[in-house]
Amino acid sequence: LLQIGIFGSAYDPLALNAAEGLRVACACLPVAIGCFSAGPAMGRVAANAISLMASRPKEWGKGILLCVTVEFYAILFLLASFLMLLNLNLGA
DSSP states (O other), X not given: XXXXXXXXXXXXXXXXXXXXXXHHHHHTHHHHHHHHHHHHHHHHHXXXXXXXXXXXXXXXXXXXXXXXXXXHHHHHHHHHHHHHHHTOXXXX
């Protein structure tokens, strides 16, 4: 939204043609697909971490570490999409 001027300082948003809109949509695909698959996995891992902590309270660190590992992949997908969006030359 910053790239096309909706949240930026420009008062009229940049008019995108179909090709530029498709490039923006393709740049957003990594985070869409990655978080779509990481979301349910994160829920399962967090539920198992809570179960682990309930049965063995001294091993809470293992559950947190597994949750962080799954979240790290979602952050990598976000970074990939962010870098792809930064490299688009919209309106040029």
